[in-house]
Amino acid sequence: MDAEDMGADLEKVLLSQEQIDTRLTEMAAEIDADYAGRDVLLVGVLRGAVMVMADLSRKLHSPVQMDWMAVSSYGSGTKSSGVVRILKDLDTDLTGRDVLIVEDIIDSGLTLSWLVGNLRSRGPASVEIATLLRKPEAAKVAVDVRYVGFDIPPEFVVGYGLDYGEQYRHLPFVGTLAPHVYGG
Template identity: 45%
Template sequence: MSSSTTPSNDAQFPSADPMEILFTRQQIADRVQALGDQISREYAGQSVLLIGVLKGAAIFLSDLARAIKVDNSFDFVAVSSYGRARVSSGAVKLIKDIDNPIEGKHVILVEDILDTGLTLSYLRGLMLQHKPASLKIATCLDKAERRLVPIEADYVAFQIPNRFVIGYGMDYAEHYRNLPDIRLFPEELAGH
């Protein structure tokens, strides 16, 4: 069995092998390195705190942290806006807050997908209350046509169409996060 397969006897979670690859492992690695280089230049001589939004951004954050050459550390927040659905409910709930103070620090919020903007708008407001020295946003994927609130990321790996994606930390009902590439999940399997 190849490392890109997701075995499943359940028809709801079929193998990802036939699903169309949107971005390969190498394309992702190249873009993450480019973002790391950009952040390293912009924060030369300074420290950066990456705050990842669990669970989807965990893999992107780890790769990005390794690509950034300036001193960096990370923390995580967890929010809920999807539950087990594939479309955001619109209501954002904080499940896990940051562990350490961020006052006076250069913070980059790291997200897997920026789509409606509701989650990142909520988190940005929450983080600004803690008075960081600066606050920027990095996202692996930007799905701009889904935006409901005016928010943009400072660092974007890829722009994507309004399609449901899996892999590289992104899931469908907690499955497929381990795929090394980003694939289009078939609309007919996504249900509602």
């Protein structure tokens, strides 16, 4: 599906597939340099990070392992509920591991702050964060993010793993929806 297929539902493309691909290549190079000679565990946050995790991991030249965790603080709407629940925990023991959390987007930072604390309590050697998108103006708590793809305005975005009502995750770009789609 591309932008033309969305018709009137798409307000604008914020980041093209090409922009995302270029930035993920740059981020992978930074990660390779920073973790040279180390055994890194990528922890993807389901479901939004699926696209980012897949594409970023394929661009890395270092050997990595992957695991997935599902946490939720979102309902079906466009705002964080602030309540964090573990929907799927990791299968991997983190003791002594270098952990790199891979996120699609950091909005308020509330969920991620909780997740970092939870993972650090499991005895890893390190816990760092890589995210495709960050909304600095929406931050409610400070979260130290080592790798940021793009800082974006505080708009609700979809595509490249991000959804609205479980739709639009498969879009190869990041865009904003027309207000009539979500009643805005």
